[in-house]
Amino acid sequence: MYKMSLMPLFTAEAIQEMVQLLGEKIARNYKFDTIVGLLTGSFVFVSDLCRHFPDPKIKVLFIKASSYGDSTESSGKLDVSLAKDLDISGKKVLLVDDILDTGLTLQGMVKFLQEKGAAEVRSCVLLEKRARRKADIKADFVGFSIEDGFVVGYGLDCAGEYRTMPDIWTLEPET
Numbered sequence: 001m002y003k004m005s006l007m008p009l010f011t012a013e014a015i016q017e018m019v020q021l022l023g024e025k026i027a028r029n030y031k032f033d034t035i036v037g038l039l040t041g042s043f044v045f046v047s048d049l050c051r052h053f054p055d056p057k058i059k060v061l062f063i064k065a066s067s068y069g070d071s072t073e074s075s076g077k078l079d080v081s082l083a084k085d086l087d088i089s090g091k092k093v094l095l096v097d098d099i100l101d102t103g104l105t106l107q108g109m110v111k112f113l114q115e116k117g118a119a120e121v122r123s124c125v126l127l128e129k130r131a132r133r134k135a136d137i138k139a140d141f142v143g144f145s146i147e148d149g150f151v152v153g154y155g156l157d158c159a160g161e162y163r164t165m166p167d168i169w170t171l172e173p174e175t
Contacts, residue, residue, distance in 0.1 A: 001174045002150070002158065008167035010144060015126075015154055015168065016048065018143045022124065023052020026141055030122055032058070032092040038109065039064040040163070041098035044155035045126045049096060061086060065109050080112060089117030098156050100128040100142070103135030110137070127151065127168075 010018075026049075037046035039062050050060055065080050093113055100106050106123055113121045124141040131148040150171045152162035158171055 002171040003174050004152075004162075005170040005172055008153070008169050009146065009151060010154075010168040012154075012166035015143075015166075018126070019045070019048045020052055022126075022141055022143055023049050026094065026124060027053050030092075030094065030140070032094045032120075032122070034059045034061060034088055034091045034093045036086075036088070036093050036095050036109075036113065037062045038095070038097045038105070041155050041157065042096050042126075044163075045098055046096050049124070061088075063109075065105055065112075080109070086116055088113060090119050091117075092120045093118045093122070095121055095123045097123070097125050097139075098127065098154075099151070100125040100137075100139050101132050103133050103137045106139065107135040107137045126154075127156075 035046060035050060035058060037043065037060065043062070046060065046062070050058065063080060063086060095106070095109055095113060097106060097109075100123075106125070110121050110123065122140040125139040126143040128139060128142045128145050129148055130145065150158065151168050152158050152171055153165035153168045155163050156168065157163045162169070162171075
């Protein structure tokens with residue numbers, strides 16, 4: 001069993017400031033035509049982030065990719081769904097995920113999008129945890145770097161719970 005930390009790791013205000021900074025940085029440095037958000041964890045982040053891009057013609061698509069299931073540990077196996085009709089051939093894609101942890105999901109999704117014909121894929125994550133990295137991959141745009149720990153809120157979950165909280169919290173094992 002887990003309990004939430006006593007204080008949020010990042011408040012809603014700090015998150016919104018970072019999302020704005022990321023949006024502005026991406027808009028200055030990468031001209032893309034399609035956002036691909038990874039469900040389910042990134043849905044809040046993608047929604048807030050895309051409001052900071054000046055081009056109203058950018059397409060926003062979602063696919064489901066997970067290696068966690070209902071666990072707090074990655075299985076190491078990437079499960080991709082909802083991508084049957086994904087048309088990104090020749091597109092410059094911004095791949096958006098909530099967290100870069102082991103790197104297996106991001107690495108697998110970059111390869112998947114390239115195989116689907118994307119002309120270019122760059123990645124953006126709200127959170128990155130370097131301590132648990134298993135794949136040799138870095139995100140092109142990163143919000144916050146965090147220490148090892150399981151985080152929830154702002155779309156991030158534990159077995160489907162905690163997604164609706166506006167802040168990001170750490171879950172700690174109950175003693």
